[in-house]
Amino acid sequence: MREQILEVLKEIEETHQVKILYACESGSRAWGFPSKDSDYDVRFIYVHKAEHYLSIDPIGVGSNRDVIERPINDLLDVSGWDLTKALKLFRKSNPPLMEWMNSPIVYYQAYSAMDKITDMQSEVFTPHSAIYHYLNMASNNSRKYLQGDTVKIKKYFYVLRPLLAARWIEVKGEFPPVEFHVLIEDMLPDGVLKKEVLTLLERKMIGDELAREPKAEVINEFTDSEIIRLKEYAKQLNLKKEDPTSKLNGIFRETLKEVW
Incomplete structure (x- = not known):
């Protein structure tokens, strides 16, 4: 190709x-x-x-x-x-x-x-503009795709990827990596949430991405609370560059x- x-x-x-x-x-x-x-x-x-x-x-x-x-x-x-x-x-x-x-x-x-x-x-690189970009993307996609009783698997990643990118900026103060697996490994601690995300990722890549199923509560709870938390954090950022x-x-x- x-x-x-x-x-x-x-x-x-x-x-x-x-x-x-x-x-x-x-x-x-x-x-x-x-x-x-x-x-x-x-x-x-x-x-x-x-x-x-x-x-x-x-x-x-x-x-x-x-x-x-x-x-x-x-x-x-x-x-x-x-x-x-x-x-x-x-x-x-x-x-x-x-x-x-x-x-x-x-x-x-x-x-x-x-x-x-x-x-x-x-x-x-200006952290405040980048974090707002990713937070707006995550927030808009969450509102559009994740609020129903059932969700398509692929839609979770439209929220998780920008949200973890925003978290990366908060933690490291630098532009986040493009690769989603790097964001997962560095930004999600081992536990139920990380396991659920990796399971959905594996299913997406083998072709289950369009299936509708009951939403994953552990992921929804994380995305909802993290969007709120990071929006408050972003308000503190206003670094000027030369x-x-x-x-x-x-x-x-x-x-x-x-x-x-």
Whole structure:
């Protein structure tokens, strides 16, 4: 499958006259719990030639788009962001972008831009924005999927993964790992809850994910109470970081020279 993905990326470069700097997996395969029929969620960062950025319509405005998207099919979901978009989001400590950067499945990387960006992650990362991102995701998904008498197995992970990511930020003060099994091992103590989560995870991966069954009370009690607790904790966070714009402008200009 990797070869097919690389062929698609090469086609994108030729069609759009760009160079791809980085491409990774961003979905359940990166999280470590794909289903048998999971597609491949490929995300990439690319850069145009220098003259493309010298326009009266800034990139990202009107028809001068800062994203490239391929039609989604049953096997591949491929989309990417222009480097300028990625750097502006990185400046804001954008969690989805940082998940791309930390994906355990990298399909392609070229040039030095991503190494330079990754080296800046600790100085750009803002715990309060990331923890609110994951808490909002967990809270919204809990309200949407876990409040009925019966629950689909896969929906538990839409709440547990962001919730454990938020807990990781609280405990370690750093961006959480993408892999769900790492979050489980480090953030859940041995006991009934951890055993129940691991059992559901095993069932999901063998294909039981769409089954509806009575909700797991031990998990619901944990998610409900942890969302409340972490929301109170997040209110205390408001750490300011030094503006990294000058450094990011430098990375952008250096990348244009290096690539083209």
